[in-house]
Amino acid sequence: MPNREIVSKSSDNAPLPMIVAGKWDFKLNFHVVDGEHFYAVEDWIVGITGSTVRKAQIAWDNLQKRDVVLKTTSQSCIGPDGKTYHKPHTNDHGLYLIAQNLRVTKTRPALREIKEYLAKAGVFADNLRTNKDGARDNLRRELNLENPAAAAEDAVSGYRKKRCGDEWINTRLKGVGNRLIFSNTMADTCNTRPDFAGATNAGYKEMFDMVKAEIVNCLGLTKAQARKFRDHLSQLALQGISLYEVAATQKMRESGRILTRKEQVQIVRNCAEMVAPSIHNLAQYLGIDLVSGKKRIAV
Numbered sequence: 001m002p003n004r005e006i007v008s009k010s011s012d013n014a015p016l017p018m019i020v021a022g023k024w025d026f027k028l029n030f031h032v033v034d035g036e037h038f039y040a041v042e043d044w045i046v047g048i049t050g051s052t053v054r055k056a057q058i059a060w061d062n063l064q065k066r067d068v069v070l071k072t073t074s075q076s077c078i079g080p081d082g083k084t085y086h087k088p089h090t091n092d093h094g095l096y097l098i099a100q101n102l103r104v105t106k107t108r109p110a111l112r113e114i115k116e117y118l119a120k121a122g123v124f125a126d127n128l129r130t131n132k133d134g135a136r137d138n139l140r141r142e143l144n145l146e147n148p149a150a151a152a153e154d155a156v157s158g159y160r161k162k163r164c165g166d167e168w169i170n171t172r173l174k175g176v177g178n179r180l181i182f183s184n185t186m187a188d189t190c191n192t193r194p195d196f197a198g199a200t201n202a203g204y205k206e207m208f209d210m211v212k213a214e215i216v217n218c219l220g221l222t223k224a225q226a227r228k229f230r231d232h233l234s235q236l237a238l239q240g241i242s243l244y245e246v247a248a249t250q251k252m253r254e255s256g257r258i259l260t261r262k263e264q265v266q267i268v269r270n271c272a273e274m275v276a277p278s279i280h281n282l283a284q285y286l287g288i289d290l291v292s293g294k295k296r297i298a299v
Helices: 016-023 041-049 053-065 092-101 111-127 132-143 148-161 166-189 196-208 212-219 235-254 261-286
Strands: 030-033 036-040 072-078 084-090
Touching: 016 041, 016 092, 016 111, 030 072, 036 041, 036 072, 036 092, 041 053, 041 072, 041 084, 041 092, 041 111, 053 092, 084 092, 092 111, 111 166, 148 166, 166 196, 166 235, 196 212, 196 235, 196 261, 235 261
Parallel strands: none
Antiparallel strands: 030 036, 036 084, 072 084
16 A cells, blocks of 8 residues: 555544544554554654654663553655655554553653543544444544533533433533543553553442442443443442542552552552442432432332
8 A cells, every 4th residue: 555644634534543643733654454554653652742753762662672562564654864764553552552651741741632532532442443333423522622612512411311410410520531530640650551441340349349340230231331331320429439530540640650550450449448438328328329329218
């Protein structure tokens, strides 16, 4: 396939990495191999960190020494001198792993914004290229980062159609923001790719004595509902989750060092363990089921 580059704005049907490149205005060389997009690793690191080519090469060398497994291929790139070079390329998943494993620093001002963008988009990452089940279209509607006020209004409108109360909606929206910060903090403070699922389930286990799959079964949710199962939790449950995720975020940031995956999971578990008794006591006092928010029947 011919060599192609993205410098600024991308089309509505562009893959997510090219949307990111267009939004943050950097070049991203890519090749299509057997129907799959492979992007220049060097361009990606330069673009999301705002660094020089040499620093990007050093960052790539360092990533290769760590436990970061990427699908890579060597493809041609045209250098600043007009000559053609063969450089490592990776697919979209590889780009997300690179971003996840790069630390946010004072010299990388745009990296946090890009990581937050990718974190919000992560639920659709596997289906973006094919737009399977409308994933790419749903992503743009979900993010709507060009008009965040409209995105918030759409979310509120959707919740109100489901007859959710204003207090619950406010709690849910705050929780989404807290979750993004929590996820980014895990990425920034981990020595490898964080165990997001392990940390999430550790918190749920302490708070509800169930992991996500068990909560989904408890609520009787469909597969579609399970993708956003926090939309089906009680306001008190959402408040409890936010409390321990905010506390865990602060604890990880104040650790002053890079943490292991196990250490991060343990911090979340510890915070949830401390929050859980108060939340359970409140649920009992209010006479509601903590998970669903339904009134308990007095016996």
